[in-house]
Amino acid sequence: MFKRQRTTILKNNLEKDCILHKHAVILANLGAPESIQDLRPFLKNLFMDPDIVRFPFGKIGQRFFSSMISLLRAPKSARHYELIGGGSPLQKQTEIQAELLRKALQGYGNYKVYTAQRYWHPLFNETANQIWNDSVQKITLVPLYPQYSTTTTQSIINHWRRQPNLPEPQIIWRFYTEGLYLDAVIARIQEALQLFDEKPHLLYTAHSIPVSRIKAGDSYQTEIERHYELLQERLDYRYESTLAWQSKIGPVEWIGPSVKESLQALRKKGVERLLVVPLSFVSENLETLFELDIEYKACALKNGFHQYERAATVQDHPFFIKMLVNLIKEKNND
Incomplete structure (x- = not known):
């Protein structure tokens, strides 16, 4: 009987230790309305x-x-x-990424993967409460923005740190230079290239931010430009290309040239076929599905382009999931 009690105590201690060493990985994004x-x-x-x-x-x-x-x-x-159907697919695609990451991390430690969205559900406080209830000991926060900006990555970090009673997170950011991430973007470009009978011009697009942010030291523009160059290098500069900026709002000066300005300039140069490559997003959203696929496509065809296609965001591409696994393991010495 004593031996049986001791075995039960040891089992309970092991289960408690397993819970205490549970490691939370948080995939965090902007969030978007689903209706x-x-x-x-x-x-x-x-x-x-x-x-x-x-x-x-x-x-x-x-x-x-x-x-x-x-x-x-x-x-x-x-x-x-x-x-675009009445709502954004962003959270659903983030959940798919999280589920694939959960499966890929099995065998590397006691990881549990959560999602959190900055401006819509699951909001940070909702995810934080869930993590607290799960008795998590370590946290790795992954802002799902390939490039750093004070308006995106830093906002995620700042808001997460306001959540009470949780350990300081390890942070994975600026992953646009990672080989596997570049491979995932290139794979999406190559998928879209199959839609063309003749070589297109590549129009890379990035979400713009106010110029005042750049003047204040935000590195986002530099990182976007570097990302653009890395992709062109990987394509051996086989395609002529342009970098343009989208999603400007309000009267202040934003980074340019805008996509519409670039469309007009390219058409004047005689460009007839465009493949649009979004750089700022890992999932589909209003900026890709409405701005790029509907608004700017209509503008391009109106201006006389013969063909306008877009490369998909990386979403659940295996290279992207593998990159996340590698970075999480490296960050935590697994």
Whole structure:
């Protein structure tokens, strides 16, 4: 009987130790509305973020202006979301990435993979509560932005660190230079190239940010330009190419040239076939499915381009998942 009790105690201690050493991996992204009803509260959360835009009068001003802007922008944004099916696939694609990562990490340690979205569910506090309830001892935070910016990666880091009672995370960022990530993007480019009978011009696009951010020291533009060059190197410069910037909002100066400006300039040069390659995203979203696939495609065809195609984002590509596994293992010495 004593031997049986001792065995039970040892088993319970082992189970407790296993729980204590549970390692959380958080795939964190912007978040997006999954229905039209989600749109206004999503926009309010977005504009409440001081890392995106700072309004006057502190928190009171931030709350007031974010409410007003979300009210004004929601109807126009709703029309755009209706054209892509009524909501964004971002969270569903993040969940697929998380599930594949869970499977790929089996055998390397007691990892549990979570998703968290900055401006829509699952919000950071929701994921943080789940992690706390799971008695996690270590955390690796993965902002799903290939390049660093204060408006994206740093916003994720800042907001996560505001969550109480959790260990300081290890952070994986700036993965646009990783060989496997470049391979995943190239694979998506090569898939899209199969749609052309003649060699296209590659139009690389990146989400723009205000020039004031760059002047304040944000490295995003430099990292986008480096990413663009690395991809062209991997393609042995076989395709003529252009880098353009999308998604400008508001009256302030943003990084350019814009996609529309580039479309006009390329058509004047006689370019007829375009393959668009988005650089800023690992999943599909409004910026790819509406801006690139609908708005800019219509603009291109109106301006006389004969063919306009787009490379998919990396999403669940095996090279991308393998890169995440490698970086997580390296960060935690597994």
